Amino acid sequence: MKKGNIVFSLICIVLGLYIIIVTMGYPKAAVYGTGVPGPGMWPGIIAGCLVVVSMVLLIKSIRMPKEVAEKVSERMNGSKRVLITMIGLVAYVALLNILGFIISTVVMLFAFIQWFSRGKIWESMLISVVTTLFIYCVFRFLLNVPVNFGLFYF
């Protein structure tokens, strides 16, 4: 937690400073001549607040007592799983545009369900095909959402 907090607040401080610098370059109120603040004011102020609050968090986190190390192995396994899932989903979204909704979704669902539940293959297969077709039909035909992207148009 402590480490996470410090990293988070540092990122926010850098981000806030970056935004302030960017917005300084935006046209000023005078350019528009209407007495209205220019486009950079609001994000500038908000970024300023972000820097201030992040600094408070940073100082508070540094003062936090060191925490006892958690059981690492359990956590690590979980985090690794999440990372793989994330990569899988990014690949899935990228595939959507090429293979279309049905094929990529069946593959994605089958892979995940089989991986997680470690059940019978035909069972995972059945669930993924039925769910995919059901979702597809509801959105495509009932709700008229054009889920017809990809090479094969479905």
Next chain:
Amino acid sequence: MKKFLKRTIGIALSMTLVASLAACGTKASDANADAGSQEPAAVDFSKESVTAIVPYDAGGGTDTVMRALADAAKGSFKNITVENRSGAGGATGMLAGANAAADGKTITMTTVELTTLEAMGTNAGLTYSQFKPIMMVNSAASAITVKADDTRFNTLEDVLEYSKSNGFQMGNSGNGAIWHLAAAGLAKAADTQFTHVGYDGAAGAITDLLGGHIDGVAVSYAEVANYVASGDLKVLAVLSDNRLEAIPDVPTAKESGYDVVLGTWRGLAVPAATPQEVVDELYRIFSEAAQSEDFVTFMNNSNNVIEIMDGPSYEARMAKDLETYTALIEDLGLKVQ
């Protein structure tokens, strides 16, 4: 296994609930789909599924007009689906339409933003020549509207005079949106200036006017018609070629000596590479639909003016508007770098 089955049934049950509901709704609209005409034509659309892209959200003005038109034309197609692709002030949807297959099966509802976005520089590569226009369907001119009980303004001249000395706060539907440009065009012609106040959509501007927070609005007559009828607002002038049928007593700006004709339009277009005979067939189908009783009634009820224009004249209108708006936006300093 038993548990697994039970769960599956659980999902299925709750999902069929949604399904059955939706099915009830579709029946009604499909009922008279087969009643369409079957005239032989070089291009036959009666067995085709056609998609109409609306570059704005469902339920908005453009969307409702497209849906009413699609409904009137559905007999000529196997089916016609209206798809909303909103974003970037309409650029997202129109770009999608311009880049669709050029087979006439993807029709886009093009709006005046096709020209204003390019003039503004926020078009993301969108330009009207990417399209081959089928027809213009409807148009609306800007109506200069103030509060009915505002004794300061009784004619367009009052507004313009007042704006020269006091600053007139003119509400519009958004910065750089068509009604902003229309008001600016009027000011330019009259050699004066308004304080333009932008809202998210015309409704916000009208409410603010009703509450007396601004001096006037420059939106379409359709958008203020209810309040004019109820006696809350009055229209001083319309920026059109001719007086509007619904308000024959209100003069045009032209009559007062300001040659400004500015307003919005909506029409249908297909990608530029579409064969001419396909466009012709679509023109036939939709111009018939646009004259059908249902569509005319809908348009009258919603205070929309039907203005049918064929492809070439529609294209000419786009070219002219692009020129006008580019000049106006330059003057206003709204061009995006």
Next chain:
Amino acid sequence: MLIQVLQSALEPMVLLYMALGVAAGICIGALPGLTATMGVALLLPLTFGMDAESGILMLLGIYVGAIYGGSISAILLHTPGTPASAATAIDGYEFSKRGEAGRALGISTISSYIGGLVSVLCLWLISPQLAKLALKFSSAEFFLLAFFGLCIIANISGKDMEKGLICGLLGILVATIGIDSVTSYIRFSHNVNLLSGVPYIPVMIGLFAMSQGFESIETIYDKDEVNCKVTKILPHKEDWKVILRTAPITGLIGTFIGIIPGAGADIGSFVGYNTARSLSKTPEEFGKGSPEAVAASEGGNNGVTGGAMIPMLTLGVPGDAVAAIMIGALTIQGLTPGPMLFQNNKVLVYTIFFGMFIANTFMLLMGLSCIRLFTKVLSVPKTVLTPIIFVLCVIGSFAMRNNLFDVGVMLVSGIVGYLLSKIKVPTSPAILGLILGPMAEKNFRTALLKSGGSVNVFFNTPICWFFLILIFITLFGKHIKGFFLSFNKQKG
């Protein structure tokens, strides 16, 4: 006229459509990633072939059902089914952890009903009067309202106030990407999909549903801690007292929030939650599974449903995103919302009022009788449900604008949301920032534009002062309370 209204509202077909609407609404609301707005927008085309009464009332049924349905997944999965239930998730999930999911669902059902009833009553009785008040709102008032909403962030983020604030500020900053609505200057990104701003529904789906999915992946092999078994649903005596004390008040607050254009059920539930906490005798219980919190948030969000209809029907100004779609639905029927509607279509207007009452009653009956059926969806094992939720997140974020870019936005938000939750940053403030930030900025600058740059515009009207006082109380209420308490002690 009364007979006409009863006739058209109680017609079997109308009742059937309404019941189906409510059922579909509850399912849509319960599924994470499908919001009330999306449900109504997606089912709108189905009403084109119906007559006005059936169409509008079915949509209202979906709306009412979805706002309530969101609480089911909020309580059972810690994932608000709709953003309106984000506040419910905080406390509702604690019940599930304790194995009292049924109790929380019962409280939420009854409170939703009461909130809905209160709002229908307001809609019925005082809509013309309140519409007049809404007309007095201009940019300065809207700014203060949005600012007031943003101040709530500090209050809802509990002991991690800094983190909540940071998250809210990040939300506001994300919302500034794209074309500046006052000067048309393009800020931060020239990507065409971001020109009109970051689409907030995909962000919301990502932050809430997707990141929750990642979290359950982390513990996918653990035994489910949550007892999804829903036992007794009807609340017991103590809970009734709490509900009857809280829900009518937050329902009224929700109604008021609903009337205000732009502020929807999500804000209604947060304001309700917050108010209930400041009025509560046991504010420290909030966030730890307090029945009062669930009642407050659910009363608040269902209160919005009727409130949002008030400006829509009387002025043609949508009270929230759903009401905006309703305007479309009315227009398609050849009816233009506004003062004229009350003159020309009085029967229809009162049918809508009465129909909303019936829709709420359907919601109550279905909530109490079929809740087990609805929760069946959620009793699917995590190993199967989580991948399905991923698919729903993807298609849900796509469906709003039919744009694959939005799916990417959702995925990024999901990953960011997961990382944030790892270091215990509350994510709901980001949504408030995302929605209220642009509203605050735009109205702040528009107010200055109208006043010619003078700040006095923010202190001119009674409504301004009303909000200024509210803001003051929100920010410094605790200190004032503390001051008076110590003062009394000294005296005693």
